[in-house]
Amino acid sequence: MRKIEIDDEVFAYLQRHSEPLVDTPNDVLRRELLGEKSSQDAGAERGLGGLWFIIEAGLAAPGDQLRHHQPRLQRTHEAAITADGWVELPDGRSFAQPSPALKAQTGSDINGWGQYTHVPSGRKLQSLREEARSTKS
Template identity: 90%
Template sequence: MRKIEIDDEVFAYLQRRSEPLVDTPNDVLRRELLGEGKTDSSAGSERGLGGLMFIIEAGLAAPGDQLMHHQPRRRRTHEATITADGWVELPDGRVFAQPSPALKAQTGSDINGWGQYTHVPSGRKLQELREEARGAQS
């Protein structure tokens, strides 16, 4: 990962567009610059396609499939659902374009959702499905 320096005005802009305790500055930049949409259910029909859409299109996951992350030391299990447009929906109804912000919302910690969420139907990590789908695109 590369590091960049930003001035106070740009940082304030990022803070105004972030969801507290969920978004990192990188999450906001990805939405603003790459058009990944909003991170909550207020996005509605304008939200665009989520980060899991290419995995659905590759036939490796389907809308309605469950995702799971287990924290054994905390004795907690977090569940989510893949939406028809490739977003990650939490049980409380919030939706996220990418798995990492979704899992961060559940755990309260920065965490790699691609590497930690398990796709329940296949028993595989999302990272594995992503790599397979990218390989199929080549």
């Protein structure tokens, strides 16, 4: 593998176009320069999403709605849990983890686990995750 140096402006561009904790700078460059699809666009080749273990624990079901409300901006963002544990936005984009999904909706790095509410239970995803982990032990 070769190494290159980039200036701060280019690095900032790479950060704006990356999915935190998912993309490397090389992933962004491949997508931007070569037109390759991102991992969330992989379609049928994708694996199980981050919410799968919550479904498996019986705490959520495919099709359940997720909601995040931004009171100061008076915006509400909704998404749905897919059968394979991904987060699907109303525009059809799917994300393996809640945080990149919520970033796509808000435009800011945000903790999707802590901010999305699982509508049927009224609980934050973080709470469901903790319960699923405790029942697994």
